[in-house]
Amino acid sequence: MEDLLFLREALKEAEKAFSYGEVPIGAVVVKDGQVISRAFNRKEFLQDPTAHAEILAIREASRKLNSWRLEGCTLYSTVEPCVMCAGAIIQSRVDRVVYSVPDPKFGGVESIFKILSDKRVNHRPEVLKLELPEALKLLKEFFKLLR
């Protein structure tokens, strides 16, 4: 119930991305029941290939906590983190990851690589996949407009 609430906060970020003409993906980081950072995909605006919502939210959470370790934190993303973002999740030691829409092209959680559940990796966050039809709808609308 609380997870869905925070995933909806990530959706608000995805909607901002949409309004700026960016692929509509949003993320928030939550600690102790509070949103400590929020971000949307800004790859085109910043011309930065790493400026995915998840990376920006992780970096902002680290600034807020003044620590690269995000223990006790949950990352919510509207979309399955890509390989880069899944790697950043491991690097930041986030406890939990909640997301909705799979990414068949470069997903790093379930689609292409299963980075967050691989036994060879020394950190394995809890992963929860939640239905949020609006997140998928927003993406479909974006790519329809693009064509």
Next chain:
Amino acid sequence: MEDLLFLREALKEAEKAFSYGEVPIGAVVVKDGQVISRAFNRKEFLQDPTAHAEILAIREASRKLNSWRLEGCTLYSTVEPCVMCAGAIIQSRVDRVVYSVPDPKFGGVESIFKILSDKRVNHRPEVLKLELPEALKLLKEFFKLLR
């Protein structure tokens, strides 16, 4: 020959990381025979889990070129890019990757995942592994001092 020269530039960056007490890893991005960005691992200083040498070098190269697409660029790193950095390499469309020391803990090129050569991924940079004994020596020295 030229590759070894640029890998040595990355080594200079790794030496800076060492002097700042960071895990000594360095990277440079080269385009048209020119170093366009250089960076060393600054994770502890910045308290940013994404501040690996490769990520910082990629971001700086994108700023320089004002483009998230690093086509025509080669990334040199003293160490095998981790899963996050390998993901960033894909995201940035770097043409070539040259590195030296494998990372058995979280390497994303040959050690844990083979992200850069996976046929399911829509970009496959050329990868070259080069011997640079000083890069490994520096890492060994760092971890010896840490103990």
